[in-house]
Every structure is written in C-alpha cells, then in structure tokens.
Amino acid sequence: MKQLKLEDYAIIQPYLEKANYEGYNSNFVTMMMWNHEYHIQYEIHDNFLIMLHHYKNIYFWAMPFTTPEFYQEALDYMIKYSHQHGFPFMIDCAIESFVSTLQKNDYSHQFLFERTPFNDDYIYDKDMLQTLAGKKMQKRRNHYNAFLKAYPDYEYRDLDIVKDFDIIFTCLNRWEGEKDNLSESMTSEVRGIMSLLSSKHLLPFHIGGIFIHNQLEAFIIASKLNHSTIQIHVEKANKDIRGLYPAILKELLEHHFQNEKWVNREEDMGLENLRRSKQSLHPVKMIHKYRIYENQTIIEKANDHDLEDIKKLWLQCFEDETEESTNYYFQELYHKENTFVLKNDNRILSALQIVPMSIMKNKKPEECYFILGVCTHPYFQKQGLMKQLLYFVLSKYTNKTIYLQAYHPEIYRPFGFHASHYHQVIEIDKNMLENYSDLKISQQYDLLEKYYHQFVSHFDEYRIRSHEYWQLLRKRCESFNDQILIFEDLGYFIYHEDDESIYISEAIYFNQNNLLQMLSYFKKSSKKLILECDMTVNLNCESKYIITIMSNTLQKDRMESNKYINEVY
Template sequence: MIKFNPQDYKQLAALFKQYNNHDFNSNICSWIMWDHVYELYMEMHENYTLLLIHMHDTWEWLTPLCDERYRHEAMDAMQRYSNEHHFPFVLCEVLDDFKRWCQQAHYPFVYQRERERDDYVYDIAQHRDLSGKKMQKRRNHYNAFIKENGSDYSFEPLAPSQFDELYVFLDTWKNNHSHIQDIENELIGIRRMLANFDQLPLLGGILRIHGQIEGFILASPIDDELIQIHVEKVNHEYRGLSVAILKCFLESLPAAYTKMDREDDLGLPELRKAKLDMHPIYRIKRFRILPGKAEIVPANDNLLPQIKNLWLNSFPDENPLTTAFYFDKLYDPKQTQCLLHDDQLVCMLHLRDMELMMDGKVTAAKLILGIATDPEYQECGYMRQLLTHVLDKNTQIPLLIQAYDWELYKPFGFETSYKRRKTILRKAAYEGLEKHCDCCEDAAALLSLYNEYVQDKNGYRIRDLSYYQDYLIPYAKCSGRILIHRSQDEIDGYLVYDENEDQLIVNELICRSQKTANAMMCCICDSDKEIIVYHVDDEIVGDTIEEPSMMSLHLPIHENNFISESL
C-alpha cells in the first residue's frame, strides 16, 4: 500500500474517470481536499486497484476500482490484506449497485445503512431559475436579496488573483463560527485545492457586496452532467445571499451540467433539514459491509429488551402505556421471529392467531404485525429475508397484514382484501345535535352489538367476551376511550378512539343506524383537535378518502369484507 500523494493525483484521477461511480468518492478533488483528515492508501494491480482509508485509528476499505469481472479477485485481495495486517475487513461508503452485487454473490457479509453519508443530488435548472412551487421559499429569499442589494453586488468567476482577499474572508467567516477544529480542517482543504487551481478542474466564484467578498463557492465536475459543490460560505447577515451566490454560479456553468451533488449531511439533524428543504431529486445511498452472517431465530427472554425498544421506536402511534400493554397481554415469543447479527436485533415481526368468518365458515388465520427494522440495517434486504422465511412456513393458512406502505408487500403476493374510509371530520356539520354518549366497560353489550353489526359482512374477525374484557376495553384506556350511545336505554352504537397531541382518531365505529353515527360524531366534535374517523358503512361529513385497511394472502376477496383490527 502506498499513501496517496496529492501531487501525483493524475494517475488516481484517470482511474476515477475510468471506473466512475458518479458520486463524490469518484472525484479526485474530494480526496485532495480531505486527504489530511482521511488518509488514503492505494495499491494498483493489473486488474484492479485497492483503496484503503485510515481515520481515527481505524482502517476501512473503499469499493475497489475495477471491471465487474475482476471484483471477486479484488475482494479476495482485500480480505487477505486485512488478515495479514490484523485489522477487521470493513467496506465503507458502498453504493447500492456494489452492495447488491455482494448479496447476489452470497458473500458471508452483513450490510448496514450509512444514511449520514448519502449524497444529496439536485436539479441545476430548478435552483438556477428558482421556478416552481418547491422553490417559492428560496425565491422569496432571493427577491429580498435583490431588493436590498440589487445595484451593490457582483459575481465573479473564481481566479487566482482573488485568493489573498478570499483567504481574509474565510478567516473572518471562521472566527464567527463554532466547531473551530472542523472549520480549520475544511479551510486547510480549500487551500490545498486552490494551491492546485491551475491543474485541477475547479469551478467556482465569489460574490461581492459594496466591493467586499461576502460569499464564496467552490465546485468541480464528477462527470459530464454532474458537478459537486465542495464549499459554499456566505455572510449570513445578508438575507438570501446563499441563494443568490448559488444561482449566479449555476448561471455561469455550461448547459451540459444538469445536476449538482451537495455531499452528505454527516448525520447532523439541522444540516439534514437544510438539505431536504432544498428538495433533492434523489439521494445516492451508501452502505457499510461487515463480515458476519444474519440468522433468524424465535424471540427469547434475552432479546425482549431489544424487541420492546425497537417496537417503541418504530411505530409513531405507540406510547409507553400501549407498548407495556402489548407486551404484558398479547406478546407471544413463540410467534415472534427475529433476525440477528451478533446477538443484535436487526428486524422482527410478530404473528397473532385469529379466527375469521369467511363465506359462512370459521377460518383460522394469522395477523402479521410489529414489522420493524433497526434504522442502521434498513434498505439492506433483511425484512424481505425475514418475511420470506415466515411466508415459507405458512403456505396454507390465510395471512393478514397492515402496513404504513402498502406497496412494499405486493411483491410477496399480498392483495388489498379489506377497505375502509378515512374522514377528516367537519365539526360544524354536527353542531346542535343532542349528545347522549357515555363511557362504557360493558363487554357483553359491546360484543352483542358487534355480532349484530357483522351479520351481513364477510371475512370479519370472530370475537368473544374475552376480546373486550381482556383486550379492547383495557387497551383503549391506554390512550383513549370507548364511548357508547343509548336509545331507549339500549346500546345502539359505540366508538373507540385514541388521542395524540394534535388529533383524536376514531379507530372503530359500530352503529345500528346513520342517526346513531351522527349522534356519536356530535359527542366528540367538541374536541379542539383534528378529528379523523375510520369507518365502513356510515356516512360521515368531512373530507373523505377510501384506503386499504388490510392486505391478505390465501384469502378470498369480496366486496363486503370487513375487519377492524390492529393488534
């Protein structure tokens, strides 16, 4: 291995051009800028070139530079080198294409997401012209800048004659910011690049206000269409200056450049928000590859803390009370499948047995729920692996599933078998109606009304007294209530709702008549929160859409299928 020497960059630049991955790691300017922070070593062979980075006392590989036919040879060499030099074999900042190749090659690897290292890629025309609804906020900032400084600013393409003045501006900028060490490293990198300005394919410019440099932008091409923005520094006392300098710079570029890469967000929430607010057209996803093997096992007591933590952190509608209820009353480790890496929970799914009334017959089925993946392992194919494992073991029994993203499950054969309506309640429509609602814990009365309601339905869950006594009534107390409506001292309707900070959500509405449904809406419309009602038959006044409520596998689909289940 030979340490990369920025003075001898042309050889590596030629390799990057030949094996361009169209990201900032394929840009020689990036390595010249950051070589003092990320030490890069390289080893050239006839069929491939190996790249190894050293940072914070760790050694990690980058994707080898070679044709696909030589990837196996390069990977063998990398693993052999790691073993001989006694450091773990790890690949970092791997792009999706190479990750999929490794998976298809069945290497004994584990894959992790490096979301903080994703490149954000933007449409140049959109940010140059500031056109369209998405650019409204940036357009407002730009117009404010022009109004304030229209005759007092100028943009100049970057030139060596500006460098002394530019360094003074950068020192002033540094002194007005915290994280001095990180800024010092960046300024060293800027000086390294500008020291090679005549030899590197650098682009950029400065923006003056009243003759003083108040903004600086530095970029370079990654390929014939994509440029990388390395640096953008402005005096934030001028509103809209960052928008203005980027617009001026993009206007100066040849028309062939259509996209710009603004690098990663380093996992910093504020930086991530800023990059997302600029509306990227896509992100270049990055992954990490480690030696190891993922295994699927049933849940056990040792995994329970990890399972609870993943459950609570994965589902926005859960809270500590509902989570505690689920694991105290409903959780079954024998029905919970986990995928692990080195005893760490990667992903999980839970199953619950239920009986459905389908075409007049009692039908055993399973509800799949609690599907969750640790964010560090998302988009690596592990949930697909786990779900395939469960489906292969349940080929005869009907399976039901609820999802936040229904499209994910269609490739597995799941179809929309149940639908419901979602209505944002128009409260004014129910003003003035009489209110006759009470809280209720009469399990027998609720069960009786449910059984009456489903008589003309198909595919519904068969409930018993314990369903209400042991599940629905105590569960509703965790975050909401059950309200009933009476007519002539007889319960003729009930609804189950829960609440969060902003919304009241009716998850189940069982009524004998439309009149009862109206009365029950009147009972909740005093809430100052937005009210969302999920319903099937009743007409609820408000903005309504139809949506799936459940998908299924191995289950007949009928127009009158009805189900109202979540746990």
C-alpha cells in the same frame, strides 16, 4: 496498503476516470480535502484500484475503481482483506448504478444494501444557478439584486494561493470565530480548506472571492467532476451581507466551467436546516447513496438486549404509531419468547411477533396463532429480508392455523395467506338517522365483555377475547386516542375523532335497529361519519369492502358474512 498522498494524483486519476462514477466522493480533490479525517489507504491491482478509509475506529471501503466486469474480483479481494484484518466489510457512499449492477449479478446474495439518504448528492441545473432566471429562482434573484444595489462596486477575482493565503486564512478565522459553538465538523472543514489551499499547485480546482471595499467577504472552491458536473467544495461568506451567497456562486459559474451542465452541492448530512437550504435551490435530481454490507443474516428469538432496538425499528416502520401506542404495545403485548428477529452483524433489520389466539369455530374453540408487528427497516426493504424471516417462522409453525392483519394483502399471498375476514366501511348518511332522546350512555365497562359475547354468538367464527383482553382494552384505547361509547341495552362503539370525521372502528350491537339508534348519537355532528363494521350490516349508504384478516388455511380469498374478527393488536 499505501497512504494516499497529494503526489499520487497522476497515479490515481486514471482509475477514477475509468470507473466513471457519479457523486462527489470519487473526486480526488475531495479525497485530499478530507484525508486528514479518513486516513485513506489504497492498493492497485492488475484490474482495479481499492481505497480503504479509517474514520473514528471504523473502517470502510470506497467502491472499487474499475469497470463492471472486474467488480466481483475487486469485491472478493476487499472481503478477504476485511476478514484477514479483523474488521467488518462495508462500502460507504456507493451510488445507485453500482448497487444496481451488483443486484443484477449472481453474487448479489453476498451483500445487503442500506439506503443512506443523508449522504445523497444534490444536483442542480448550472444555468439556473448562474442566470437566476425563472420563477424558481425569484427569491434568490431578489437577494442577489439587493446585493447589487447595496454594493455596486464589489469586485470578484480568482484568488492566488500565494498572494491571498493570509487573507483567506484571516477571513476564515473571523467568520468561524463569530460562531458560538464551533462544531467538530466545522473545525475539520477549516483544516480541509487549508489543506486544499496549500496544494493548489498540484490539484485542478478553482477558487474565487468577492471583495467589498478591498476586504474579502466571500470565497468559493470548486472542481470538475465526471458527467459534465461541477462540485462545490467550499462556499464561505459573510452572513450579514444579503445576497452574498448567490453572488459568489454566480460569479464562479460565469468565470469558469463554461461547458458543464450540472452543479453538485454535496449532501445534507441529515441536518434539517441544511436539507431545507439545499431543497430551496430546487435540485433537478439526487444521486442516491447506499452502504453495502456482507450478508451474514441470522434469525433467532429476541433476547433481553433486543428490546430497545426492536422498539426503534417499530417506530421507523409504522409512521402512524405514537409514543403512547408504542409504549402500550411493548409494555403490555410484547413478549420476547414470541418474537423473532433477523440480524446482520448483530443489527436487527427485520422482526415479527407470533402469539397464541383462541378462535371459536362452529361453537368449538381452536388454538390458533396471530402474526403481528411484521417490520423491516425502511432502508433495507425490497431485499427479501421479511420473506426470509416469514418463511422461517412459518416453518416453525407447520400445520398450525395462522392469522395476520391485511394492511397490504398482496405482500402475504405468496406465503399462502388469503383473505378470510372482511369488513364494510360505510359512510353514513345522517339524514337516514332518527332523533332518539332516550339513549342511555353507560360508564359500566364490564358491559363491554357481556355485549361482545352477545354480539358474536350469532357468528360461526370469531375471536375468543380473554379476560385479560378486556382489562387492557381501555388502556389500549387511550394509547390510540380512541373513545369508548357504551349504550345501555344496545351495544357499544369504539371510535376516533379528528377535525373532519368520526371513524367507528368497532361496532358491537344486538340488531340493526339498535345500530341505527346508536349511530343517531352523532346525528347532529357536522363531521363525516364513517362506520367500519361486520358484513351483515345492510344500510342504504355508500360503502366498500376491506380485507381485515388473512389466514393460511384457505386456497383463495373467501368473503363470508358469518365471520367476525376485528383486531388491532
């Protein structure tokens, strides 16, 4: 491997052009600006060029610079090199077209692909940023017009690296020195800027500046990419001067790059303020980026060290989970011995838990299993990881009756699961409810278990809820911000209330007349009243059916009113 140097431009550039990748990471100017951070090395082979980066004790590759017919040859070499030198194979900042080509080939099983949206490039319409025309540019245009009004005598000119070096350096020190906390990345950027300036005579980029009263107040550095695109490497301006940022970019685009169509303003690094700023300029598209790893997945039971990673994965996958509901699940229901995880390089990418669940079937108890918490990291989805994990777990529980919740039934049908339990979701017409003044609300929570047993005794199949279940129910409801409403001698509701509606998620009652009496409790509420209930309820209201539970014991979906299972977890 050779260290990448400025003098290598003539050798490297033909390979960059041959690869013809989108994205600013494949720009030699970018490489040189940040080479002090990434310590890039390269090797040239008969059919490809490869580049290895070394950043803070992490090694990673760029995409191989070649044409698609040589991708496999290059990747095989890169993997072999990684193994020989003792670091994990990883390609960073791979673009979508490269990933798509790999995924369509026979060797795709060798790799795992991670979406990295914080690395995505923002692409803009050059004419829009140059002319500032149109409704989308109104705010930016207003800033620019304010600048013109305040500083009509400003001057824009290309900067000369020899004559203007000291001026640029002085301005950088002034602008960066005004910041209270100069981050490591900012310090590195200043070093990169100075590196570029010192190499202007060898690299194809433009640098322009705006002077106000003979003082440099803004400068910009840009270069040409493939695909009729301009990359903005650096954009620095006095933040106290309104409209200076729109002005410096507009001037550069008017003076250079007349034949290009697009502007690449790099990534947002996952920083919310930077994301908002880049979104405000209305990108026309994003160049999606990925990391590529060698596929070395293993499946095993969770251990003590996996807890925090599984909890983090849970929160990433289930957006409706709160800190309270997550803590409840992991404090009360999570058991490592029932949890299986899929890992790659010791990183948990997918997980599920399978727990015993007792079911009463035709008055006979049966020990079954319940799968819950099925999750795959959002950035690794659609690669068959959940499929791999689920098949593994099912192979360990052959000839066992297994249930799971049917949030997305279409996902589980290929694994032999079909709908076994349904609910109705009914929007209650409150005009049909009578006023009952003698409803007795109870705080005797031991009635919950009694009422449940009385309710399910009429069904051929239901879950046997253990004493521990009832001990935890109030805590579970608190974690979900659910309310328990017990009606003496009638039944109980578990419901959730927001600004617009009351949603009853569990309705336990003795007969339909009792149910109507209980529903009348909400008659005077102005909110929409939604009842999720078993299939035997018959109300003259708008309703729909939903699948609540799926089972591996059926050959097809089966809707039966004599079954009741209603579980969250």
